[in-house]
Amino acid sequence: MDEPAIRVTDLHRGYGDFEAVAGVSFEVGAGELFALLGTNGAGKTTTLETLEGFQAASSGTVRVLGHDPYRERRAVRPQIGIMLQEGGFFADLTVAETVGHWRGFTRRPRGRDETLALAGLADRAGVRVRQLSGGQKRRLDLALALLGRPRVLFLDEPTAGMDPEARHATWRIVRDVVAGGTTVLLTTHYLEEAERLADRLAMMHRGRIALTGTVADVLAGHGDRIVFTLPAALPAAALPPLPGGGPPGITVDGGGAVVTYAVTGARLQHALHALLRWADERDLALEGLQARSASLEDVFLRTAEGAAL
Numbered sequence: 097m098d099e100p101a102i103r104v105t106d107l108h109r110g111y112g113d114f115e116a117v118a119g120v121s122f123e124v125g126a127g128e129l130f131a132l133l134g135t136n137g138a139g140k141t142t143t144l145e146t147l148e149g150f151q152a153a154s155s156g157t158v159r160v161l162g163h164d165p166y167r168e169r170r171a172v173r174p175q176i177g178i179m180l181q182e183g184g185f186f187a188d189l190t191v192a193e194t195v196g197h198w199r200g201f202t203r204r205p206r207g208r209d210e211t212l213a214l215a216g217l218a219d220r221a222g223v224r225v226r227q228l229s230g231g232q233k234r235r236l237d238l239a240l241a242l243l244g245r246p247r248v249l250f251l252d253e254p255t256a257g258m259d260p261e262a263r264h265a266t267w268r269i270v271r272d273v274v275a276g277g278t279t280v281l282l283t284t285h286y287l288e289e290a291e292r293l294a295d296r297l298a299m300m301h302r303g304r305i306a307l308t309g310t311v312a313d314v315l316a317g318h319g320d321r322i323v324f325t326l327p328a329a330l331p332a333a334a335l336p337p338l339p340g341g342g343p344p345g346i347t348v349d350g351g352g353a354v355v356t357y358a359v360t361g362a363r364l365q366h367a368l369h370a371l372l373r374w375a376d377e378r379d380l381a382l383e384g385l386q387a388r389s390a391s392l393e394d395v396f397l398r399t400a401e402g403a404a405l
């Protein structure tokens with residue numbers, strides 16, 4: 097079998113007495129997009145930084161294209177692209193000048209105009225960096241990460257702060273890069289981003305991987321959801337049990353209390369029927385009623401609560 101592009105085996109990384117990454121293992125095959133998700137402080141950035149060669153592992157092994165990225169930096173660095181959370185640019189250079197400048201530091205760089213087109217910045221070429229929007233600056237970070245035709249691309253929250261249109265445009269660019277054969281490791285807090293882009297993903301919590309697999313694997317067993325706003329003046333204790341449903345969860349949203357039933361065992365239709373009959377008999381209107389499959393967000397929230405998965 098081919099060596100995977102990325103292989104992490106029992107990675108531990110501590111800061112003093114604190115273990116930020118506590119035994120993480122995963123592999124990413126060549127040409128795959130793998131998303132690393134997790135709660136704040138779960139250890140995603142630490143894992144990414146060991147893969148990028150910025151930090152050494154405390155124990156365990158990390159391989160990128162068959163090399164140790166910390167000890168064999170010179171072998172790995174020309175083959176990877178890194179989009180950091182905060183790029184450092186010269187504010188007075190134009191976009192085209194910035195790309196031109198970085199070409200000078202890059203072995204076998206793409207052409208300037210090709211890079212700008214790839215990152216969707218062709219029409220911004222003459223604009224000074226200080227005049228770019230936040231989303232356009234992220235796009236410039238992406239352009240610089242792509243400049244050296246990387247075999248492995250690390251994207252740390254690539255669409256943070258982008259509006260939905262810019263985010264969709266960036267997803268198209270990332271898909272094109274993957275279609276061209278590049279391996280991508282992505283961290284993101286946008287679960288929809290992982291749902292749309294990832295071939296496989298891992299959800300980290302407190303330094304460990306809580307769940308991993310394809311999106312379908314991760315959602316399997318989490319059933320369906322019935323969600324609605326708790327009718328005013330109805331105590332939560334008065335909510336009925338539903339076939340296939342556990343006890344309802346209540347979360348307080350800006351607009352009021354939201355009721356969520358998790359329904360397992362292909363009982364969604366029965367559960368919904370029972371709920372509607374119960375509401376009709378009491379003349380209750382169920383505002384915001386939804387019946388749907390569990391989403392990555394539902395699974396993420398359960399992971400963050402530390403629920404048994």
Ligand SMILES: Nc1ncnc2c1ncn2[C@@H]1O[C@H](COP(=O)(O)OP(=O)(O)OP(=O)(O)O)[C@@H](O)[C@H]1O
Nearest residue numbers: 111114115116134135136137138139140141142143
């Ligand atoms: N240089 C450091 N010194 C001490 N503790 C650190 C250092 N870097 C990270 N940590 C701690 O390690 C833990 C993991 O941090 P990390 O940045 O890897 O998490 P993350 O999953 O990327 O979080 P976020 O989603 O909030 O960016 C956190 O508790 C953090 O405070």
